[in-house]
Amino acid sequence: MRKFNLLFIFIVLLSLGSCSSEVENPSQVAVDNTVKTGKITGKVMSQNGTKPIGGASVFTFDEKYKIYYTASDADGNFTLDAPVGNHTIHIQTGNGSNFRTEISATVKNNETLSLDAGQTKLNQVAKIAYVKGTYDKIEDIIQTLGYTATEITNNDLANLTTIAQYDIIFLNCGSRNNYSSNPALYNVIDGNLATFVANGGSIYASDWDVAYLVGGTTNTNNCSLAGGFVPDTKLCSKNIGNVGTVGATVNNAGLTTALGFNTLNIDFDLTAWQKIVNYDPTYWEVLVKETSTNDALMIRTNHFTATGTPTTPIGTTTTFATVCITLPGNIQVTISVPQVLVPYLVALGATVGPCSGASNSGYIYYTTFHNHASGNIGNAGVILQYVILNL
Known part of the structure; x- marks a missing residue:
């Protein structure tokens, strides 16, 4: 009887050990x-x-x-x-x-x-570039946050080797202003931006610079224009916005958490601005919308794909990889982790790549509002800070 009890205890302990x-x-x-x-x-x-x-x-x-x-x-x-x-x-x-x-x-x-405040400062890993505009100075906001960006030109955008060294490119409103005089240059630029985003680079464009996305030049008044690299079926914007203050609602929980508010007034103080008249809701996420009309004022996507674009290394060389992890409550988060951790996290159910969107696509952000050179942007300034840090 004693031998049976000892054997039983041994089996129980062994099973507990394997569970732990x-x-x-x-x-x-x-x-x-x-x-x-x-x-x-x-x-x-x-x-x-x-x-x-x-x-x-x-x-x-x-x-x-x-x-x-x-x-x-x-x-x-x-x-x-x-x-x-x-x-x-x-x-x-x-x-x-x-x-x-x-x-x-x-x-x-x-x-x-x-943790000490000096320890918790957010470091810039990316190399950032911007194209100088007529009405925007996003570089000023970047600098006020303590980060750096390099000025490049449209001629630089036409050189894939040049832009491939950057992770993020900001396109200030008014920088694409001579498409009609040199369409060949801008056709090369559009192809390079497609390659840049398809391989993981991210871009931000504001107001009139929607033309980099959908074609044409400043004061884009029609859909399906020549040029651009985002399919015409995905986005249409016309220069029909009116001057005035627009009541807006933040339409994204993460952005609301970051800002600490979900309503704001946006001052459109120019005589006209690019109004989004049509977009594919399966392709674009609306981050900010006009409260009274539900018109999209700020959108983003990481669903960009393009057939025939070359595979090109983009941006800063890193030993980190992007993974999607599911938290308790079925909440998914996309994070970057050291590559050595990836196999272990995958064994626990994580997946390689972002939680949504195309696996290799970078982000495209577009806002109908922008950072005026005069600084007259009000609460929109904090939203643009969010854009900078979340590209």
């Missing part, structure tokens, strides 16, 4: 109460140390590669529950490929570690 060695799937387990944890607090700031950044992803992993995740609030503050031990704390915006910071931290059981 399983790696937990973060999409299924919210909190493992058997894991000792502490808290990490901090405030995510831009590189200049004065602008708090809301909506930033803050996360770490335990020794079983389970993710511990939170996001900063509109004031940049965060509290992360983290497993005890020495860990790398990741702070990122967007998908983490262009702006991210890594911090080494030691977490102690039931204790709170407050």
Whole structure:
């Protein structure tokens, strides 16, 4: 009888041991109460140390590669529950490929570690370029955040080798102003921008510079114009917007969290602006819309694909990779992680690439409003800061 009891106990202990060695799937387990944890607090700031950044992803992993995740609030503050031990704390915006910071931290059981403001500044990883415009100066907003951008020209856009060294290109309103006088140049530019985005580069265009996307030049008054690289079926914009103040609603939860508000007034102080008259809702996500009419004022996509574009390395060489992880509650987040972690995260259910969109596509952001050289942009300025950090 005693031998039977000993054998039974041995089998039970063996089965318990095998269960404890399983790696937990973060999409299924919210909190493992058997894991000792502490808290990490901090405030995510831009590189200049004065602008708090809301909506930033803050996360770490335990020794079983389970993710511990939170996001900063509109004031940049965060509290992360983290497993005890020495860990790398990741702070990122967007998908983490262009702006991210890594911090080494030691977490102690039931204790709170407050990170210094100098540690939680968001670093620029990307190389950023901009084309000078007539009405915009997005480069001023980039600089006020403490980041850097290089001025390039339309002639540079016509050289794929030149633009391939950048991760992000900003197209200021009014920079595409002589298409009709040199269509051959702009046809090359349009092809290069298609290659740039199809291989992971991101661009932002405002107001009249929708012409880079759909063709034509400034004051685009018709759909299906010559030039551009976004299919005509995906977007149409006409220069029929009227001067005045427009009440707007933020239509994206992540943007609302980052801004801390979901309604604002946008001042269109020019006599005319590019009004979005038609768009494909399966291709574009509306981030900001006009409250009274539901017209789209700010859209983005990462669904761009183009047949025949060459495969070209774009941007900064990195040892990080983009993955999609499912959090408890079936919440999906796109983050960048060291490539050495990818196989382990995939084994837990993560997928390589973004959670939505084309696997290789960069982002295209378009706003009907812009950063006037006079600085008369009001709350739209904070939205443009979000654009910069989330491309």
